[in-house]
Amino acid sequence: MNELIHVENVTFQYPGAEHPVLNKMNLSVKKGEFLAVIGSNGSGKSTLCKLFNGLIPHFYTGDFEGSVTVSGLNIVENSVADLSCHVGYVFQDFENQLVQARVLEDVSFAPLNFGMEDYLQRGRRALELVGLAHLADEFVWQLSGGQKHLLALAGGLAMNPDIIVIDEPTAQLDPYHAKEIYEVLKKLNEQYGKTIISIEHHTEFIAEYCRTVLLLNKGSVLWKRSTREALSEVELLTELAIYPPQAAQAASRLGADNVPITLNEAIAFFKEKVPCGMPSVPRQKPDRSQEETVIRFDQVGFSYKSMNKKRAQVLKNINLSLNKGEQVAIVGNNGAGKSTLLRLITGVKKPESGSITVRSQSVASCAPEKMADHVAYIYQNPEQMFIDDSVKKDVAFFPRARKIKGYEAKIDEILKQFDLVDLQDKDSRLMSGGQQRRASLAIGAAMNPSVILLDEPTASLDMATRKHLTQFILKLKEQIDLVMIATHDMQLVSEWATRVIVLHHGQIIFDGNKEELFSNPALMDKAGLVPPQIVTLSLALNVEPIDYSVDSFINRFKEARGEWPLQKASQIN
Amino acid sequence: MAAAKSFADKLSFEQIKIELLNTAYGNDRTLIAKLDPRTLFLWYAFFGIAPWFIHSRFILAGMLLFVIGTTIMTKVSRLIIFILILGLLGESGYLLIASLFFGGNLGIIIPLLVLTMKLSVISLASITAFCSMSPERLGEGLLRIGVPGQVSFSISYGYRMLPTLFEEYNHIFMSYRLRGKSPEKHGLFYFRTVIYFIKLAVKSFYPLLLSMAKRARTTVEALETKGGQYAFRNPAVKKLKLANLRIGKTDYFFLLISVLYLISIFISSHYVSF
Numbered sequence: 058m059n060e061l062i063h064v065e066n067v068t069f070q071y072p073g074a075e076h077p078v079l080n081k082m083n084l085s086v087k088k089g090e091f092l093a094v095i096g097s098n099g100s101g102k103s104t105l106c107k108l109f110n111g112l113i114p115h116f117y118t119g120d121f122e123g124s125v126t127v128s129g130l131n132i133v134e135n136s137v138a139d140l141s142c143h144v145g146y147v148f149q150d151f152e153n154q155l156v157q158a159r160v161l162e163d164v165s166f167a168p169l170n171f172g173m174e175d176y177l178q179r180g181r182r183a184l185e186l187v188g189l190a191h192l193a194d195e196f197v198w199q200l201s202g203g204q205k206h207l208l209a210l211a212g213g214l215a216m217n218p219d220i221i222v223i224d225e226p227t228a229q230l231d232p233y234h235a236k237e238i239y240e241v242l243k244k245l246n247e248q249y250g251k252t253i254i255s256i257e258h259h260t261e262f263i264a265e266y267c268r269t270v271l272l273l274n275k276g277s278v279l280w281k282r283s284t285r286e287a288l289s290e291v292e293l294l295t296e297l298a299i300y301p302p303q304a305a306q307a308a309s310r311l312g313a314d315n316v317p318i319t320l321n322e323a324i325a326f327f328k329e330k331v332p333c334g335m336p337s338v339p340r341q342k343p344d345r346s347q348e349e350t351v352i353r354f355d356q357v358g359f360s361y362k363s364m365n366k367k368r369a370q371v372l373k374n375i376n377l378s379l380n381k382g383e384q385v386a387i388v389g390n391n392g393a394g395k396s397t398l399l400r401l402i403t404g405v406k407k408p409e410s411g412s413i414t415v416r417s418q419s420v421a422s423c424a425p426e427k428m429a430d431h432v433a434y435i436y437q438n439p440e441q442m443f444i445d446d447s448v449k450k451d452v453a454f455f456p457r458a459r460k461i462k463g464y465e466a467k468i469d470e471i472l473k474q475f476d477l478v479d480l481q482d483k484d485s486r487l488m489s490g491g492q493q494r495r496a497s498l499a500i501g502a503a504m505n506p507s508v509i510l511l512d513e514p515t516a517s518l519d520m521a522t523r524k525h526l527t528q529f530i531l532k533l534k535e536q537i538d539l540v541m542i543a544t545h546d547m548q549l550v551s552e553w554a555t556r557v558i559v560l561h562h563g564q565i566i567f568d569g570n571k572e573e574l575f576s577n578p579a580l581m582d583k584a585g586l587v588p589p590q591i592v593t594l595s596l597a598l599n600v601e602p603i604d605y606s607v608d609s610f611i612n613r614f615k616e617a618r619g620e621w622p623l624q625k626a627s628q629i630n
Numbered sequence: 631m632a633a634a635k636s637f638a639d640k641l642s643f644e645q646i647k648i649e650l651l652n653t654a655y656g657n658d659r660t661l662i663a664k665l666d667p668r669t670l671f672l673w674y675a676f677f678g679i680a681p682w683f684i685h686s687r688f689i690l691a692g693m694l695l696f697v698i699g700t701t702i703m704t705k706v707s708r709l710i711i712f713i714l715i716l717g718l719l720g721e722s723g724y725l726l727i728a729s730l731f732f733g734g735n736l737g738i739i740i741p742l743l744v745l746t747m748k749l750s751v752i753s754l755a756s757i758t759a760f761c762s763m764s765p766e767r768l769g770e771g772l773l774r775i776g777v778p779g780q781v782s783f784s785i786s787y788g789y790r791m792l793p794t795l796f797e798e799y800n801h802i803f804m805s806y807r808l809r810g811k812s813p814e815k816h817g818l819f820y821f822r823t824v825i826y827f828i829k830l831a832v833k834s835f836y837p838l839l840l841s842m843a844k845r846a847r848t849t850v851e852a853l854e855t856k857g858g859q860y861a862f863r864n865p866a867v868k869k870l871k872l873a874n875l876r877i878g879k880t881d882y883f884f885l886l887i888s889v890l891y892l893i894s895i896f897i898s899s900h901y902v903s904f
Binding site: 110112115116136137138141144146148150152153154155156157158162166167169170171172174176196197198212361362363403405424425426427429433434436438440441442443444454455458459486500504 | 766807841851
């Protein structure tokens, strides 16, 4: 038998909870599997994975029934430390699992604690496996987000475990770094025979990397299947708020029963069926000359002093003028300067050179409190915006500080608009990620700004919440002169933006509409951007104009053919 | 005003963070930083305590010169020195004014100088000893002299979290500024503005505590999986951790120089009166 994990009839209930979070669960994982665990929020994904290293039931003492064996060890009889020699765990908030100051110290921390004499070699080897060997002597806080995630993974690898559990890597990382981590996981799985268990919302990654999929619902296993079978269940998955790859969604909605799940399959699948002689709808270029300028950047540069006393240049020679009514997306890799660009507009940071004006008022001579009358900035991490002890108080902070007459009624209206009425007396920090994000947008709306700046509004959200949130963002443009979003989320860009600015090493390398951007693969590649699958697919199929959403993609086929030729659908594979 | 403004600009959160981290980790290449922690503990045990029992101004001055020398050798950040001087001057200045106000005379200056000298020796000795040891070295040293492993872990973990704490605090502080309202008028001597900022600085601590408590949950779980508890009980781990600690020639040399210097000032104090 090469069964590594055996879960039998497990029921677990957190102390004080009304319902068990795991309900008579049964599962078996074989050695060498690359398993994706999916399920909607609260389906018990993280709880299940915390069984494998014994955090449940040892650390979280609730009502535990049933039996779990991991690498032949019963989890009740063995301690978390013993089980952790077999299971490496990367938490969702991985930054908090790095406990030492330097990279090598952190990665060799576990082997040292277990008294292994070769702890440094083990640490070095783990760093090599994830490609961080050159940073061994670096301080943890000097690393980028992607590097920290790799370090957290290396920390788990140092004990040379059979199993690696990784909790939502794509939720916290940009697509470029998420791909990097999946490449490492793939190598560990294929070359080193590690069993990988990944909690994942992003089905395009599942399609590309995972071989089996476990679907959880309300604490029970619905099924465990091969990736192909699993992702073909488009309807069921959509119902559970898990969105299959865009290509699969499109094929399924067109009535195919054997749907493509990866990009290459989709290209082969749709190739022969592309309606030829498509009516090409010319998109009109917005005429910017007559519009009112809201924000102007003039030769702006910004740098900061780093630990080694050198100055790191974040932005250079930024020239921009942003007009009323535009929906501006700022994209680019981590560290390209997106957040800095937004923060400069708020007056929290002053440009080192050049000038920024908002409605012809210079930002440099203005305190952030003054700029706040015009500009609202929504943090990437909503928690950093919560400065009061309930949602309602936080939302009302701005009008209250300004003693705006009759603000209470306005606040009630905003709470309603953002679906926060039932949560208004709760402490914002104790809410779920999606709720926090909504609260942070409500805070922005209550400021009644003419410009709103959103920093990664869809980061670390599951797909369902993300979709929900996009609705709010779409509504914003009705009330606000200018909306700017810094984001990695190319799906959001393609569905929402009217103007895209690409930053690369602190400089603007592209400023135009998304059509031009997406049809320039070299530029996308340089900036580390990955277009949404449907866009790549349209490009590969040479359709004109490019489709930016699944809806427009299938409309093209529906209009051309009326009916989908089902017989061709079965030809793939 | 311009000078104060330029100073305020330099004293950003970012700057303080960098200075603190450099103080903790940046000085590991100096001669003193290479000494064994135990040597520094021993050295500090004398220079940190003895000044209270020495009344000869000559010896105190000699010791002060010596610790000034060692402080220069540690290449400590200027911010730390600045804060130290500010503290010392503030303390003595306040005592001087208070004593003059309550009927003292200028004769108070000499005893005050002696006190300042004692405080200076102790402070500079602390800077020499603790700013040149990285938190890890300090932790190892403490572990070696029998302090429980939890203490040395707490020190190194504390420093690991320091930059995160700073950033988090900065974010929260800015959140207040991005939604709050500063006083319309600065008031006499910027009185209103200063009060506003002090209020924000204090208020920002509450959200910070809550968010840090939340972060700590994952950390505790991670420690459990990394065998943190297990390590504190296992003597083999302690041995591994301390394998690099060795008292070598440099240590003896440093102690010898210190002792010789002390003997020479003690002897010369018999011949010099001042």
